[in-house]
Amino acid sequence: MKDTKVIFRIMLLAVVLLAGGTAWGEKVYTPADVPNPNIADRSQYVADPAGYLSPEAKAEVNRQLAEVRKATTAEIAVAILPSIGDETVDEFAPELFKQWGLGKKDKDNGMLLLIDIGGKKARIETGYGMEGVFTDAFCSELLRGDLFPRMKENDVDGGVKAVIAHISAVATNPEVRDEIMSELADGQAGLTEEDIETLKEVAWNLAMIVFFAGLCIFVYKVVKTRGKDRYEKALAWRGSLVMLGGAALFSGGMALPLFLIAYILYRLKRNKPLRCPKCGKKMRRLSEKADNAYLTPAEDLEEQIKSVDYDVWECPACHTIEKYAYRSPQTKFAECPACKTVAYEMVSDEVRVKPTDISQGIGVKTYKCRFCGHTKEEQYKIPRLEAAAAAAGAAAAIGSSLSDSGSSGGGFSGGSSGGGGASGGW
Template identity: 25%
Template sequence: MKVIKVKRLILANLFCLALLLFPCVSHALNIHDVPNPQQSNGTWVTDMANILSDSTETKLNQMINDLESKNGTEIAVVTVPETAPSASPKAFTTELFNHWGIGKANEDNGVLFLVSVGDRRVEIETGYGIEPILPDAKVGNIIENQITPRFKQGDFDGGVLAGTNALVSVLHSGSTHAMYPVDTITLPQRGAILLISICAILLSWFEYYQFKKVSEPILLKPTGRSRLHGVNTPKQRAYLIAYIGIVLATLSLGLLLVVISPKVFSMKVAIGWLIFSVIIGFPIAILLTKKYYVPPSWRCSDCGLPLKRVRPSLVPSFLTKPEKVARNLGSVKFEGWECRPCSQKMRLRLIHIRAYVVNSSSYRQCPICQELTVKHSETTIKSPTEYSTGECRIIDNCKCCDYYTEKTETIPRLTSTSDSSSSDSSSSDSSSSSSSDFGGGDSGGGGAGDSW
């Protein structure tokens, strides 16, 4: 009888111990056990602790939906019985945040509002992009003033609603798209901005000297040839140099203002200032060019005396046959400059021919004539389709000599519309699948927490 009683006593103790240990095992929670509301039903609330009413969840989802549609910010509200066996509620919250990827991938504009009933703890985790708008101190004030006082009275619905409403109000008033207030511009960043500003100032000063250099005399040999691509007149170069200098000077002024007063800096202000610099540079560059530009003089590189421009009607007489053909084709423009003193000294008419390439797309250089006299043409013989390649005939015919080449090249087949549509459908599928989840944001542990 005693043996039976002892066995019964042992079995009863084991049964009681199992009852004590079973809740601990059943309540052990892993982040993978928390249902993702975006994947489950496209909402923002997961109430595992069963402390929120249906009407509260509806209001929360409506508020977060409105915020997300306005500026893309994502807020997840989660309640759990407890966070064990995690090291702490904070560690559990950070791990869950990054596991779900709350917030947009390139902006990290996510917030996780977690309530652990068993730990009697509130944790609000913020993504990197949220921290400038919602710093840790402000999160702590929201928890202390809006959430924990209601939780102490057992009003979980009121605390979660008030806390979420406070978060939404702050995030509605600020922009989460790459905004940088005073706290985020550190001393090294100010130093980098100052360095860039100094470089912009030096470059604008360099442009000033280039502007003055445009008016310096252009030296040409008494005879010979010189060649430029494009009709790039000195006045055009002066205007372009002045424009670049004005834009650089305006940008450097804006960067200096950022260093002096970072409060005025945001991405919108930076983009606006850049656009302003580009626009204001046009009229200022025109005014500077009209007022200070002096056309350069053309001088002889031998004697240093001014050159005289040859009348256009006389220039062809000094050109070679290929040059005349190129002139008639309109691929090259020619000018003649004469040094009268050197011509009188040498008892010869010394002419310098200056060529400007104005049309090199339709004409190619002839390997025999060494001038832009080759007419380049491409003719489609067979058009490509989705199933077969095409053929193109390329003809190079010199208008000055007998140079002539003809060859056939293969045209790749067209891309199948079905392939593109399938790729579009796959991309749309991927986008639709991604829309059923959070945006892939990240958190570095920002935010705050408190107990009640």
């Protein structure tokens, strides 16, 4: 008799364990546990880690929500979870909404359908930009009219599809579409006022840094040119113009006075009349056409190709000639290592040995002086095709991550919940 009672108790316990095992083994989700489906694949809008939706229903819901996003920029997502523990759907939904950043920042046109299977509860959470169309009363009707009757019949597919179809039809209606449409393009997150203020602060700090860098350059030139002759001062101030010009640009104009002063000093030093070193008379600067008679063939070529500009000064009394060279801020011509003429340029760049998957290639750049004809070849290595392909692949991956098309990843756009919507149970 005792054995029969023991067996009966064991069987009863087994039945209880089998009946309650599923519930006891359910994972309790927090908002942080729920993966954003849209990050890895931009075509996915449903988080269903336990697989309550059939593949066909999930595909249909994703298709509809993608069309809504394309037509209206509104970002709507679905989360179906086995259990959210002791947290209510009214607490859970806003947290998940914020974590995913549903909707555009300028419009807050996001919406979330959260279904807690274990608690038999659901909530529709809306952003501010959706509340004018999807009112609390309307959201309540979606739950009580479309979702809950089907959930009572364990028809998760039918319930979710009915709600999303209803939302899609309303959102894409031309009469209300403009009300929820963001001005930001899809995939463009936009900036909040806080973001803009932060950017302004960063820009101001960077501008100040650039300004003080320009000021340091200016002061350095002032100190460096003390005691120098007019030609050396002209060269020094001329050499600072590119840096001070960049400082003026990237400091938002704060360094512009420094650039203008440097330019004026450069012109004054370059154009200041000279005294003849022999007789002391004032010299005059010759025109570009007249000074050619006093230039060497190499110097004449440099002026023709605009690599160097020469100032030629002549004394009207004793006809003494003084020449001053000002190299142009260009990168095409360099100084020839043979004749020192600034007419040395690259004339060809060819591949001598093609790279392969296992070996580097060899390229040859040929340089030649336009004046003396001095020629030199310089070899360089070409990366292996595998390395080049890897670099191209990395660039493609970056481009893909920034792309809005296809099913590449991306996520939502940083919108916020407005606290509107409705919740209930079945």
